Amino acid sequence: MIHRLLEEIKGRFQILIAKHTGDGFFICGVDATEMAEAALSVKDRFRTTDWQRNDFPDPVAIRICVDLQKVTLVEEAGSIVDVTSSGIDRAARIEPVVDPNQVWCSDHYFAQLRREHVRNIAGTGIGRRQLAKGAGESDLFALHWAHETISPPVPAHQQSVVAPQSSATIPRIKRKIGDAERDQFAADGFGDITRYFEAALKQAEGDQAPHVQCRFSPVDATKFTAEIYVDGKSRTRCKIWLAGTGREIRFSHGQAQIDHDGSYNESLHVDDDGIDIFFKAMGMAFMGREREPLAPAQAAEYLWEAFTRYLT
Numbered sequence: 001m002i003h004r005l006l007e008e009i010k011g012r013f014q015i016l017i018a019k020h021t022g023d024g025f026f027i028c029g030v031d032a033t034e035m036a037e038a039a040l041s042v043k044d045r046f047r048t049t050d051w052q053r054n055d056f057p058d059p060v061a062i063r064i065c066v067d068l069q070k071v072t073l074v075e076e077a078g079s080i081v082d083v084t085s086s087g088i089d090r091a092a093r094i095e096p097v098v099d100p101n102q103v104w105c106s107d108h109y110f111a112q113l114r115r116e117h118v119r120n121i122a123g124t125g126i127g128r129r130q131l132a133k134g135a136g137e138s139d140l141f142a143l144h145w146a147h148e149t150i151s152p153p154v155p156a157h158q159q160s161v162v163a164p165q166s167s168a169t170i171p172r173i174k175r176k177i178g179d180a181e182r183d184q185f186a187a188d189g190f191g192d193i194t195r196y197f198e199a200a201l202k203q204a205e206g207d208q209a210p211h212v213q214c215r216f217s218p219v220d221a222t223k224f225t226a227e228i229y230v231d232g233k234s235r236t237r238c239k240i241w242l243a244g245t246g247r248e249i250r251f252s253h254g255q256a257q258i259d260h261d262g263s264y265n266e267s268l269h270v271d272d273d274g275i276d277i278f279f280k281a282m283g284m285a286f287m288g289r290e291r292e293p294l295a296p297a298q299a300a301e302y303l304w305e306a307f308t309r310y311l312t
Contacts, residue, residue, distance in 0.1 A: 005045060013038045016073070017080050024095070028083050032068055032112045036121050036143055039064045039103045047101050061100035066143070067091040068109040070206045093135035099142075107139040107297075108199045114301060122146045125297075174274030182270045185277050186247045189268075189296040190222065193240060193249065196300035197226050197307075204228065219258055226307060238307045243267075249279070251303050266306055268299055 006018045009027065013035070016028045029035045046062045067090055074082035090106075098104045110123045123141040130137050201214035213229040223241035227234055236253070241261060243250045251266040268279040271293070278293035281302060294302060 005042065009038050009042065012041075017083055019082070026091070028071060032109065033116050033118050033121070035066055036103075036105070036109075036113060036118070039066050040121065040143060040145060043101055043103050063095050063098035063100060064103040065091045065095040065098055066103065066105045066109055067094065068106070068112050068203070090135070093131040093133055094138065094140065096132040097129055103143040104140050105143055107141065107195075108203070110141040110143075111196060111200065111297070111301070112203070114297075120146050122148075172275050177272045177274070177277055181277060182247050182272075186242065186249065186270050189270075189279060189299060190240075190242045190249055192296040193300040193303060194218075194224055196297070197224070197240070197304065200304055201226060201228070223258075225258070228308070228311065230311070235311055236307060238303075240303060244269075249299070249303075251306060253306065266303070268294065268303075 006025065006027075009015060010018055014030050015038075016030060018027045019025060027035070027038060029038070043062065043064055046060060049060075051059045069090065071083040073080050074084060094104060094106065104126070105123070113121060113123070121143060122145070123143050126140050126142050128137050129140050198216045201216045205212055205214040211231050213232075215225075215227045215229075217225045217227075219225065219239075219241075223239065225237065225239045227237040229235065237255060239252045239256045239258070241250055242248070243261060243264075247270040249268040250261070250264040251268075252261075252264045254265075256263070266284050267282045269282075271278060271280040273293075276293070278295060279299045280293060281291055281299075283291050286306070
């Protein structure tokens with residue numbers, strides 16, 4: 001059955017190679033959206049198959065991880081026979097912690113899906129998880145079809161038996177959000193934006209080398225610069241830093257001086273509605289756009305768009 005399923009996947013999607021690895025298999029392709037669709041299709045097949053009709057005593061589950069990395073192709077007689085990459089090892093460290101019959105991905109992969117404006121696939125953040133074999137921690141997302149709704153998976157050590165509850169609800173009650181929470185939100189958000197830019201620049205350079213070069217330059221713990229060169233010429237440059245009382249992130253586009261933080265083109269400040277805490281943009285980068293509350297991941301995408309909008 002697995003062989004037949006792999007052949008079906010290769011017939012539907014742009015697959016470079018599909019290969020067995022002991023009790024699993026990996027699929028390598030060229031398009032992030034297609035690979036997410038392939039992963040969800042495989043998950044659906046496992047969930048809907050009548051395993052007892054296929055002579056299995058119990059249903060068979062599958063764990064799927066998708067990640068976005070550069071790979072090296074190994075060819076023989078003009079055919080791809082293998083791929084190598086440290087990224088494959090990373091995916092192999094995520095897969096063992098995935099819940100059965102779910103598709104999880106790295107934050108880097110999910111950011112790519114957002115950049116591609118994928119409409120038929122959604123993702124639910126499941127937080128920072130410990131990876132297998134001492135590979136550290138990573139922010140992960142559970143992928144699902146956009147028409148589906150899922151609850152974020154709960155780590156095993158947090159699971160407990162809960163008695164049935166009433167369906168009655170009450171309105172969300174406002175709370176007082178203090179300075180400590182605001183400061184931590186801004187610091188964590190700046191860290192998310194920093195990691196987003198560093199990963200996105202690496203990906204952009206890898207996708208469009210050699211005529212595109214990217215530079216990510218940390219200045220200190222609260223400031224960095226980013227620059228993209230096309231054919232050796234600087235096409236866009238920015239500086240992003242944690243400013244003011246530490247509750248504001250500023251963005252300066254162009255050849256701004258590293259040590260002069262008096263001028264900027266956009267500012268994200270920490271705000272709240274008495275229930276949730278979020279970033280709010282001043283709106284200078286995109287005049288006329290509605291100033292919606294931004295989660296840290298959305299704030300990173302907003303600033304990336306401001307940084308890259310003049311490349312085309």
